Amino acid sequence: MDTSVSTRGTAPATAATSAAAASLRKLYFLRFAFAAVWAGLLFATADTLGPLSAALLVVYPLFDVACAVVDARSARADGGPVRGLYVNIALSTLTAVGLAVAATSGIPAVLRVWGVWAVTAGLVQLVVGAVRRRLGGQWAMIASGAISTLAGASFFAQAGSDGATLGNLAGYAFLGGVFFLVSALRLKHPGKGA
Numbered sequence: 001m002d003t004s005v006s007t008r009g010t011a012p013a014t015a016a017t018s019a020a021a022a023s024l025r026k027l028y029f030l031r032f033a034f035a036a037v038w039a040g041l042l043f044a045t046a047d048t049l050g051p052l053s054a055a056l057l058v059v060y061p062l063f064d065v066a067c068a069v070v071d072a073r074s075a076r077a078d079g080g081p082v083r084g085l086y087v088n089i090a091l092s093t094l095t096a097v098g099l100a101v102a103a104t105s106g107i108p109a110v111l112r113v114w115g116v117w118a119v120t121a122g123l124v125q126l127v128v129g130a131v132r133r134r135l136g137g138q139w140a141m142i143a144s145g146a147i148s149t150l151a152g153a154s155f156f157a158q159a160g161s162d163g164a165t166l167g168n169l170a171g172y173a174f175l176g177g178v179f180f181l182v183s184a185l186r187l188k189h190p191g192k193g194a
Contacts (some may be wrong), residue, residue: 021135021187023074027067028184034063035177043170049110053166054103057110060173061092061099061117068092084128091120107166108159114169115156122148136187144179148172 038060045053072085095117102109126145129138151172158164 020074024071024132024135025184025187027070027074028180028187031067032177032181032184035173035180038063039170039174039177042166042173046165046167046170049103049107049166054100057099057103057114057166057169058096061095064092064121065089065096081128081131084124084131088121088124088128091117091124095121107164110166111155111159111164111169115152115154115159118148118152118155118172120152122146122150122152138183140179140183140186144176147179148176 038056042053042056068085068088072082075082075085098113099110102113122145126142129141129145132138
């Protein structure tokens with residue numbers, strides 16, 4: 001069922017939609033700030049896979065899990081894309097475990113795990129953004145999901161090349177954060193019409 005039009009006609013639904021947009025806005029600003037700091041830290045350690053970079057790699061999908069849990073609570077109140085968010089929680093949890101294991105094998109293994117995650121999570125983000133388009137600002141999430149899918153394939157390919165580094169993951173995370181910032185700025189404010 002297309003939830004993009006299911007709440008337009010009623011005042012309680014409009015209030016729930018406004019609350020969901022306000023909650024998403026805060027969450028998206030937080031995600032941008034986290035991505036910017038995380039990308040800077042990873043970029044500084046991107047040439048080697050040491051304890052700090054390994055910890056950063058595992059923390060990123062765990063932060064994504066925490067954000068998806070908060071997002072799912074808000075989406076439930078608005079009749080939003082809860083199933084997609086649950087899929088994202090499962091994918092990110094598996095990725096955190098996969099990255100912890102891959103970090104013991106080297107950068108190519110990390111790039112493969114991250115690549116698979118970027119493809120699958122990108123597809124989920126694309127679908128969730130499409131379902132939420134009534135909130136405004138979701139074109140950035142749709143574009144981010146599509147770019148994530150393509151980037152994931154490139155990470156997987158990069159894993160087989162000589163001199164593979166984690167630097168592209170930092171750029172990927174920062175760009176994803178920028179998309180969250182754009183979406184936060186474009187979300188509808190309470191009282192604004194469709």
